[in-house]
């Protein structure tokens with residue numbers, strides 16, 4: 001320490017203290033001592049759930065996105081409404097749309113019986129989302145852990161922060177930028193729509209009104225999505241809805257994106273480069289998707305002594 005001047009030592013101590021106040025950083029090994037075997041346990045439960053219903057993988061992945069974009073990855077999306085509490089589940093972007101909560105409940109129950117009051121719901125969601133992607137054929141990445149669970153949620157923040165399907169490219173870019181994510185991250189993360197489904201109400205304006213749509217694709221989708229009434233589901237990826245692959249981008253090149261926001265990614269600008277390169281090179285997509293998921297998972301986590309480890313993901317302790 002002799003080489004440190006008094007003022008630089010003071011600065012160092014200040015920085016250490018400041019980072020302690022803000023809480024620790026997330027780490028891959030957060031539960032390696034406190035809950036050994038956590039990750040295989042979660043993977044096995046997700047695997048069983050997807051064996052029974054492969055469409056649940058998409059739903060779990062989306063839960064993680066809708067958690068992270070609303071006041072950070074703090075499991076706020078998992079809190080149930082009560083007569084005295086309004087949470088995020090019934091905000092317009094989520095209501096009658098989010099699913100997969102029962103899988104998270106099963107994981108939480110099994111994790112609690114192995115490691116009591118140790119593993120947060122926010123981390124369970126991050127791991128279950130990663131496992132869903134990997135089990136459906138997508139990439140695998142090491143998940144940073146150590147998030148804690150919020151004691152509150154915000155219906156208004158959910159409404160304001162989750163981009164709607166009619167969004168323009170410019171607005172998609174700014175809604176991701178507001179979370180510290182770049183345009184390339186936004187384009188790679190949208191590749192999550194290589195799995196899962198959307199309701200007719202989410203894509204009706206596109207198949208009846210957009211001009212940048214393949215006519216035969218639009219006409220197939222109109223058969224189960226009438227101009228008025230009815231809210232059937234359709235696959236976001238017309239080719240392989242339960243396989244995590246790069247066909248989403250091939251669809252965009254063929255003007256077969258289901259949501260208006262999907263097709264906006266190929267708008268004739270310089271970022272078309274990424275859509276085209278992902279459509280040709282699945283490895284490039286998988287690499288960018290994995291790093292973007294890690295960045296999304298780092299959005300404003302609660303750490304240290306902030307928040308809590310919920311015992312039941314649907315309610316605070």
Ligand code: HEM
Pocket residue numbers: 055057058059060061062065096097098099163164165166167172186189190192193195196197198199200202236259261
């Ligand atoms: C870029 C902006 C985005 C918009 C505008 C958007 C919008 C939507 C909409 C409207 C749906 C269908 C909901 C319904 O009709 O019930 C949907 C589904 C889905 N979204 Fe996104 N999304 C976006 C980004 C993302 C991201 C970043 C992820 C994850 C990394 C994601 C994952 C999913 C998944 C997996 C589904 C299918 C869910 C299921 O089948 O249960 N989305 N999205």
Ligand SMILES: *[C@@H]1O[C@H](CO)[C@@H](O)[C@H](O)[C@H]1NC(C)=O
Pocket residue numbers: 281283284287
């Ligand atoms: C595909 O992308 C990966 C990762 O960016 C790169 O290393 C590889 O060379 C690319 N393959 C082709 C055929 O361009």
